[in-house]
Amino acid sequence: MRKKFILIHCLIAGIVLISCSQKEKFDTIIRNGMIYDGNGGEPFKGDVGINADTIAFIGNLSNASAKNEVDANGKAVAPGFIDTHSHHAGNLFNRRDLIAALSQGITTIIIGQDGGSNFPLSDFYKKLNDSAVAVNIGSYSGHNTIRDSILGKDYKRISTQDEIEKMKLLLKQDMEAGAFGLSTGLEYDPGIYSSNDEILQLAKVVAPYGGRYISHIRSEDRYFWKAIDEIITIGKEAKIPVQVSHIKLAMHNIWGKADSLLALFEAARKKGIDITADIYPYAFWNSTIKVLFPNRNFNDEKEAELILNEITLPNDIILGSYEVKPEYAGKNLAEIAKLENKTPARMLIELIARIDEWEKENGRDCQENIMATSMSEADIKKLMQWPHTNICSDGSSGGTHPRGYGAFTRVLGNYVKKEKTLSMQQAIHKMTGLSAQQMGIKKRGSIKVGYYADLVIFNPETVSDEATVAEPHKLSDGIETVWVNGTIVFENKKTTELYPGKIIKRQSQN
Numbered sequence: 001m002r003k004k005f006i007l008i009h010c011l012i013a014g015i016v017l018i019s020c021s022q023k024e025k026f027d028t029i030i031r032n033g034m035i036y037d038g039n040g041g042e043p044f045k046g047d048v049g050i051n052a053d054t055i056a057f058i059g060n061l062s063n064a065s066a067k068n069e070v071d072a073n074g075k076a077v078a079p080g081f082i083d084t085h086s087h088h089a090g091n092l093f094n095r096r097d098l099i100a101a102l103s104q105g106i107t108t109i110i111i112g113q114d115g116g117s118n119f120p121l122s123d124f125y126k127k128l129n130d131s132a133v134a135v136n137i138g139s140y141s142g143h144n145t146i147r148d149s150i151l152g153k154d155y156k157r158i159s160t161q162d163e164i165e166k167m168k169l170l171l172k173q174d175m176e177a178g179a180f181g182l183s184t185g186l187e188y189d190p191g192i193y194s195s196n197d198e199i200l201q202l203a204k205v206v207a208p209y210g211g212r213y214i215s216h217i218r219s220e221d222r223y224f225w226k227a228i229d230e231i232i233t234i235g236k237e238a239k240i241p242v243q244v245s246h247i248k249l250a251m252h253n254i255w256g257k258a259d260s261l262l263a264l265f266e267a268a269r270k271k272g273i274d275i276t277a278d279i280y281p282y283a284f285w286n287s288t289i290k291v292l293f294p295n296r297n298f299n300d301e302k303e304a305e306l307i308l309n310e311i312t313l314p315n316d317i318i319l320g321s322y323e324v325k326p327e328y329a330g331k332n333l334a335e336i337a338k339l340e341n342k343t344p345a346r347m348l349i350e351l352i353a354r355i356d357e358w359e360k361e362n363g364r365d366c367q368e369n370i371m372a373t374s375m376s377e378a379d380i381k382k383l384m385q386w387p388h389t390n391i392c393s394d395g396s397s398g399g400t401h402p403r404g405y406g407a408f409t410r411v412l413g414n415y416v417k418k419e420k421t422l423s424m425q426q427a428i429h430k431m432t433g434l435s436a437q438q439m440g441i442k443k444r445g446s447i448k449v450g451y452y453a454d455l456v457i458f459n460p461e462t463v464s465d466e467a468t469v470a471e472p473h474k475l476s477d478g479i480e481t482v483w484v485n486g487t488i489v490f491e492n493k494k495t496t497e498l499y500p501g502k503i504i505k506r507q508s509q510n
């Protein structure tokens with residue numbers, strides 16, 4: 001009897017042992033998540049299993065084990081956010097952990113924006129291969145960079161056909177290195193001097209590669225509708241997807257026109273033009289002070305007055321940095337004008353003139369930037385809600401605008417929770433699945449078996465941006481753990497100093 005009991009006991013132990021050894025094993029299991037898969041649907045409870053850099057299982061993993069187990073405690077588990085318009089790669093190799101991006105849940109940045117890119121892209125990718133960083137990086141090829149290589153200092157003019165042909169060769173070189181397509185920054189030098197035809201000819205170069213066009217359009221204020229017409233025409237004639245960067249209506253007399261703009265986009269889409277947009281969640285922008293003068297008539301007091309009446313008010317222009325007189329940083333134009341006993345229009349003209357003088361004296365570019373409030377909240381909300389608008393930051397790691405550290409968390413905290421502009425699943429879709437689709441990125445942006453394990457756990461109750469104009473580098477709240485390609489890169493408000501980011505090259509759409 002006793003022998004029999006021992007035998008049965010051993011048999012049970014054996015079965016338990018066998019079932020233990022058959023228990024499925026993963027490198028990582030995230031347990032008890034509220035999974036937002038990035039496609040915009042309702043979230044669901046579940047676990048995620050990761051092997052190496054890939055999502056291997058989604059569902060119930062209560063019988064499985066892993067080397068690394070993370071309990072999400074019912075918090076949100078989402079695909080890592082994709083920033084489709086990022087300047088975070090400035091000074092990249094000295095900031096390989098990219099905490100500005102990771103701390104707001106961003107795992108992929110798309111650079112080469114506003115017409116400025118690392119040229120040639122192949123050299124940049126070689127460097128990135130040798131010295132990887134914490135996030136994935138894809139890039140466009142920048143028109144301003146290419147135009148500058150061909151025209152140099154003689155750029156304040158239309159280019160000749162011969163010069164355009166030379167630009168095409170440089171662009172092709174970048175496309176072969178894996179650029180996503182052509183980016184333009186047509187409010188900036190030297191691109192502002194280009195003809196529509198120059199841009200169209202270059203856009204056509206990227207078409208056979210399956211490339212796309214992304215643009216800081218020629219005007220976000222005075223000549224807005226013409227600029228919109230230009231990008232729609234490029235989509236139509238070059239037959240490539242086109243995306244309006246950081247879409248905005250940045251002049252008082254076009255406020256309230258978001259519906260008309262979206263009707264234009266919808267009409268274009270009905271005709272087969274693949275036009276989309278990205279947006280950052282702030283009513284104030286950040287750029288060079290000179291961008292205020294599209295006709296480059298920096299001495300024209302009438303123009304300065306128009307700017308200060310129609311585009312941004314003297315109280316609403318804050319100097320982010322001003323190397324000529326660093327103590328002016330953080331002050332607004334009205335305050336500075338008062339200090340110098342001048343009218344705001346006169347002061348604006350003088351601030352610019354002093355930059356030119358400083359540059360002549362010092363033989364290099366003067367550091368300067370402004371933050372200016374030019375957009376209305378009502379327009380921002382409507383543009384954000386358009387089904388073809390994804391979220392971007394337009395931010396940088398060392399910048400003075402809080403978007404560099406707070407854009408994505410501000411959407412979740414302010415526009416989802418407080419303003420209810422978007423539902424949580426819509427917002428996440430606009431940061432992940434939609435962004436991947438609009439950039440042509442495969443196997444990222446969704447929680448799906450076989451996709452790369454770029455993931456973020458965040459607390460939907462507490463997620464919020466903390467960065468402000470006064471403290472632009474303050475880390476967001478609520479972002480708990482971030483994975484890039486299966487490796488934890490951010491937890492407990494710190495980076496892990498691991499660098500699993502990959503280069504993302506343009507992918508075929510077939």
Ligand SMILES: [Zn+2]
Binds near residue numbers: 246
């Ligand atoms: Zn821009």
